[in-house]
Amino acid sequence: MIGLRVSRRIAGAAMAAALLGVATGAWAQSAGYPNRPITLVLPFAAGSGTDTTTRLIAKELGTALNTTTVIDNKAGANGSIAASFVARAPADGYTLFVTTNTTHSANPYLLKNMTYDPIKDFTPIARTGDLPFMLVINPEIPANSVEELIALVKKNPGKYTYASGSSSAIVSGATFARLAGLDMLHVPYKSSPPAMTDVIAGRVSMMFTDVPTGLPHVNAKTLKALAVTTKYRSKIMPDLPTMDEAGVKGFDVTSWQGYLGPANLPKDIVVKLNAEIRKIVERPDIQKELAGRGMEAFSGTPEQFDAFLKEQLVVWKNLVEGAGIEKQ
Incomplete structure (x- = not known):
């Protein structure tokens, strides 16, 4: 019996030492973070609003952390390909997800x-701001306001189409059609850039797009902007009315952007990333540059972002159900 007790003590001590070694190793890995490149996975294609704004922040983040940041665009399946990839990545801080309401607010009610x-599969790190959406149409369409567009579509039921490249665009289009009583065909795309190409070419009539993606084309007059989707006017395009102001009462769709990691990301890594991202986003020069790319930049704590994510699930559940969209 004595020998057995001794053996158990030795085994217990060995196990404790092993666990301590694992914990110490994890702490050492976090303490030296980062010591290699960080990959930022995006759910949309290059040239999308999320892509253009992330590249600016990513460059500054790499400088702040003294490492390289790599952008990995994994478009498709309404962002699910990218989200699933990050959810299954090691929780070591070297694979992060820069995403929007598409994957984390709307998909549960669309798919x-x-x-x-x-x-459950992610760790909130920092919200980085909002990407306002706007309604744009092919410039050949004889309408210069939302009111004129509604009248035109009603006179020609089934003739006009709307494209989408994200959940915000899907929900915005369906909400517009329902609230205004319009008969339009929905044409889905993997991402906003190819959808916009077809609207510019006249193959599709209109779309709701994030301001960063659409603004250059509006400025070049290859697209005509009619209204923003948010409840209040955008600081970036203050002269553009809201859909609500334009006569589509109750219309309010906001697209947010933020950084997440896989579940169980070490707290010290989360704190470090949040601190650096917030410093970057809160810099006046960065905010000005992001505004030029169509993003209203601001941030907060990981806890605030976590609460916001849970609130947005309720908001988007109501939006999707209110638009009468069935899961695909």
Whole structure:
């Protein structure tokens, strides 16, 4: 019996030492973070609003952390490909997700088969701001306001189409059609840039797009902007009315952007990343540059972002159900 007790003590001591070694190793890894490149996974294609704004922040983040940041665009399946990839990545801070309401607010109510859990599979790091959406149409369409567009579509039921390249665009288009009583065909795309190409070419009539993606084309007059989707006017395009002001009462769709990691990301890494991202986003020069790319930049704590994510699930549940969209 004595020998057995001794053996158990030795085994217990060995196990404790092993666990201490693992904990110490994890702490040492976090303490030296980062010591290699960080990959930022995006759910949309290059040239999208999320892509153009992330590249600016990513460059500054790499400088602040004294490392390289790599952008990995994984467009498709309404952002599910990218979200699932990050959800299954090691929780070591070297694979992060820069995403929007598409993957973390709307998909649970748009997709029948979810390959990830937007809350359980991720660690909130920092919200970086909002990307206002706007309604743009092909300039050949004889309408210069939302009111004129509605009248035109009603006179020609089934003739006009709307493209989408994200959940915000899907919900915005369906909400517009329902609230205004319009008969339009929905044409979905993997991302906003190719959808916009077809609207510019006249193959599709209109679309709701994020301001960063659409603004250059509006300025070049290859697209005509009619209104923003948010409840209040955008600081970036203050002269553009809201959909509500334009006569589509109750219309309010906001697209947010933020950084997340896989579930169980070490707290010290989260704190470090949040601090650096907030410093970058709160710099006046960065805010000005992001505004030029169509993003209203601001941030907050990981806890605030976590609470916001849970609130937005309720908001988007109501938006999707209110638009009468069935899960695909």
